[in-house]
Amino acid sequence: MGSTLYEKIWNAHVVREEPGQAAILYIDMHLVHEVTSPQAFEGLKLAGRKIRRPKKVMATMDHNVPTRFRSGIVHVVAPEKGLTMPGMTVVCGDSHTATHGALGALAFGIGTSEVEHVLATQTLQQKRSKTMKIEFRNKLAPGITSKDMILHLIGTIGAAGGTGYVFEYCGEAVSDLSVEARMTICNMSIEGGARAGMIAPDEKTIEYLKSRPYAPKGELMDKAVAYWKTLKSDADAKFDRVLVIDSSKIEPQVTWGTNPGQVTAVNGTIPRPKDFENANERQACENALQYMGLKSGTKITDLPLDYVFIGSCTNSRIEDLREASRIVKGKKVNHALSAVVVPGSGLVKQQAEKEGLDRIFKEAGFEWREAGCSMCLAMNDDYLQPGQRCASTSNRNFEGRQGKGGRTHLVSPAMAAAAAIKGRFVDFRELV
Ligand SMILES: CC(C)[C@H](C(=O)O)[C@@H](O)C(=O)O
């Protein structure tokens, strides 16, 4: 029997595995940031231990740093530098490490004590996950983005639907996506409950990595590419679960609730608790309506907004900013709201400025910031006031995520840009 992509990477990294026990995995790349990792360094210091392989550790300051200073989000910086590559095991004390799976890596978040363990040993104890193949069959309708794909998926399986699994995304709509767009899907795997999300590397992945400063060069690159080409699930590989989604039916998505599974198409309405069969979901709907200040039956397009945030490791790459700027160009941000664009890295910012995207945003009335996590989470200077309603391209919409009492609606960059112009949600296709 063949192997899945997950099994291939796993088997290539096992240092030791006893039946029924957690395995010890070798870790190729360790990313650290300032929220979850300083304590781990402190732990090492107290124990008198050294970092085993300092060259395999890359650090950013992104979460707490105000976006009036230069920074960069760890999950945007590492791929653009070519630090994360197909076939690697990648860990970081951060749940959105799943992002790097878009390059065909096995990438997942770990806790602070595990960060210390990886620093000291370059290995990690880990249990095998179950595997779920998610096939996005057929083509997307024009303009529909990978953000809509992942929100639609989480709406289908629920925010806990992937618990215990590693997702492998495949199918025509996934192959059609750029590498950056694939990162958006893998990024939010964790929001569907999965341990990680991954996509087998293909020609686009190789092309993306070729010019990256840390990618192998010359003969080494040829060798790497030959290996990367073996990194796909075999035709007869067995997954624990297989899900098929008809991509052609996916509409622009907007979350209405307080978990990413509470989502609907932009032409939909706020649901009623009794629309849900399951008692927990009914209760969750009631709670969400209350927190979000929403009435059942209201059209999504009738929701007035106070804020628009374009940024986060989900959607702050150059392609996201190009997409948003295309909609904003020559228009003005609605007078009733504030809007901000926060590039994911210094390089993204530089590139956007080279292309004149900053001018498009600023002329429309957006604030244009230095890179960082910013309003994705209320850990820095950017946050919502209680009751404020925000269209956000980030990945989490739980209570208080963007500030105490703040109300988050997750959308794609195109939808956020269109909302900024209209002052409420609108199918962005009406604006282009
Ligand atoms: C601060 C960090 C631990 C956290 C995470 O793990 O995801 C953050 O990045 C987030 O998005 O909530």
Ligand code: SF4
């Ligand atoms: S941008 Fe948001 S989701 Fe991504 S690492 Fe920062 S806080 Fe976490």
